Amino acid sequence: MTKKEIAEIKKLLTPKNCSITRICGCYVDGEKNKKTELKQAFLALPEEEMFKYFEILRKVLSGTLGRNLLTLDFPLSLEVAGLAADTESPDNTHEFLLRLRDSKLKDDALLEAYYDKIIENYEYVGNYLILIIHDIYDVPGRTTDGLEMEDASDEIYEYILSCICPVELSRPGLSYDAEENTFRNRTRDWVVSLPEAGFLFPAFTDRSADIHSLLYYSKNSEELKEGFVEQLFGCPLPLSADSQKETFQALIEDTLGEDCDIEVVKSIHDRFTELAEEHREAPEPLVLDKNEVKTILADSGVANDKLDEFDRHYDETAGENTSLLMSNVMNTRSFEVKTPDIVIKVNPERTDLIETRRINGRECLVIELDGGVIVNGIAVKTSSEKEVSENERGEE
Template sequence: MNEKEVGELRRRFRPERNGITHIRGCYVNEIGEIVAQFDQSLALLSQEETETCLGLLRRTLSGTLGKNLHSLEFATRQVAQGEEHKLLMTLRDSALREEEAVQAFFQKVIGAVQMEGNYLILLVHDTYDVPYRAKDGQQQDDASAEVYSHILCSICPVKQTKPALSYQVRENEFHNRAADWLVSPPELGFLFPAFDERTTNLYGALYYTRDSADAHPDFVQAVFQCPVPMAADTQKETFQSMLEETLGEECSYDVVQAVHDQLCELIQEHKDNREEEPLTLSKGAVKCVLRSCGVSDKHVEEFDTQYDDQFGADTALSPRNLVENKLEVTTPDVVIKVSPERSDLVQTRIIDGVKYILIRAEEGVEVNGVSVQIP
């Protein structure tokens, strides 16, 4: 799925646009016991409550593709006879009315989720009459291309608030507010089936994780039995380690800066061109970047071998997961952050046998918020 398709579905989760009739919920305590379940009609909720519930669900379709949102693919064998895929299809086709399937799903999630404290499993079914879109991009709302039937699951932590002094406007008085339990934005969740090229893809799902450092592999294995996506933070750490190990003496400031700048340029160009498909780089493209930054063929081939071991030869990486928005230079005692477009301000020099990091400073220099002059 691309950003436009995710955005199209995210806009569905509004009171006036969605086709959700009811919400299934399962409240689980910190030791994995079901405290309560509910099957609540949206029509019986107030407008404010409806907007809050839809807002939580909508968050499951938020974030960055490749970082918070991951496309999962089922093997042909799973679609034909896999138990995991069959359960998801039963939930979808029954519009969550097949009670045995719903309970089996809740138990599968409870057995796989590793979360501190209580949490809430929200499960909804929606049908979307996909408007026909002409070749020129114009959408025709009165012409439906197909009906996209899907389920969305959100797993939300439930946290206890602290007692506090509260001001009651109507009474114009202060009163103590007792501790309460509040539902937080989802920690993880998924959409099934995928909405690829604005049509149903039963071979795919869109998986969400709020924390880019934690892909919740136990949950992915239990619910989908698909390869677990490498967490975005792990991708960055692995890529950085590979540069250090394979470039050796060529891993200089200038080379690392050049790699960072080229990846940032690719990200900016993709953004400026408003490309719909997520930006990814194959192993060959990454090797081309290294060569253009002055890395020798010997070290590029060493990088090639490690790439296969760490990521897999056919794995494409998102540049957004490999670099930060700012260039950061650190020593044991100093941290320097530089805007990516001004990385030229930093240089490395050896003066009288001592290694230095030099920063060109002309004006606007401050120390602890105080403007200072450099004589």
């Protein structure tokens, strides 16, 4: 899914555009016991509660694509198996989600099976609330210039959106008692927090239902809960954002070996910066496969003998079929040089100001002081500026 597609669905989770048909939920305690359940038409909720649910549900569609918002594809073998699966069995994950959606959340047995799947596989210490909604979106048509035509519907997008929210005791404190006109110890109660995980099924791709994919949300982009995702959806997870970055860094170090110096890394960074600018208006994050990464290295001046070893290093480090998101592996908005004692951050457009040079037998990092220099907030004079001042005073 793209940012625009996610934003279009997110827009539905507002009072003005709401068409949610039903909301259901299950409150689970720290011992994995079901404490209570809710089932009702969403529009029958009191207005104050409706606004709170909107805030929770919208969070599932918030975040950064490729980090904590991930489009997951169902394996083809799973979908084919689902076509022949026993329709009463919840074992096939893809088929189960389809039946849950098509039930419009009115099948109590399916709901209980869904809650049981989460309770069995979701690892969390404490109480939590499972929420799930059903919605039918009458997708408006669009003109060639992107304007919506409210009276021209292309199709119907029927979906479910679900999330898991921690339920925690409110913090202790004092509160004002208006009737008694005094301050008292606040009564602590159980409060539903924003979601830790959630999903939208099916995905909304090309403004249409894509039953072969779903959008998965994880509050923590480094704890994607692989086992939980595998059991609930049967979909493989990509490497986390930080894991992709670490994998790419190891790949560069292994491939370049002794040739991994500042100049080459600067060239690679510059090439990534160019690609980021070229794809700045693209609706989806730029995904790089093995061949594309190899091309970037070649364009950055990596020697042919090193490129000959690239495929082997990529397969060993990342995996032959692994793709990497450019935004995860390289921050094109900064350029940082770090030693055990020094950290230097350089404008990525001025990496030409730094170079390595051997001085008095020592490897040194040389930085051209171009313009004013500020140290701890204090404007200081460089040697060249001092010389200019002295010359000016001499002329006087």
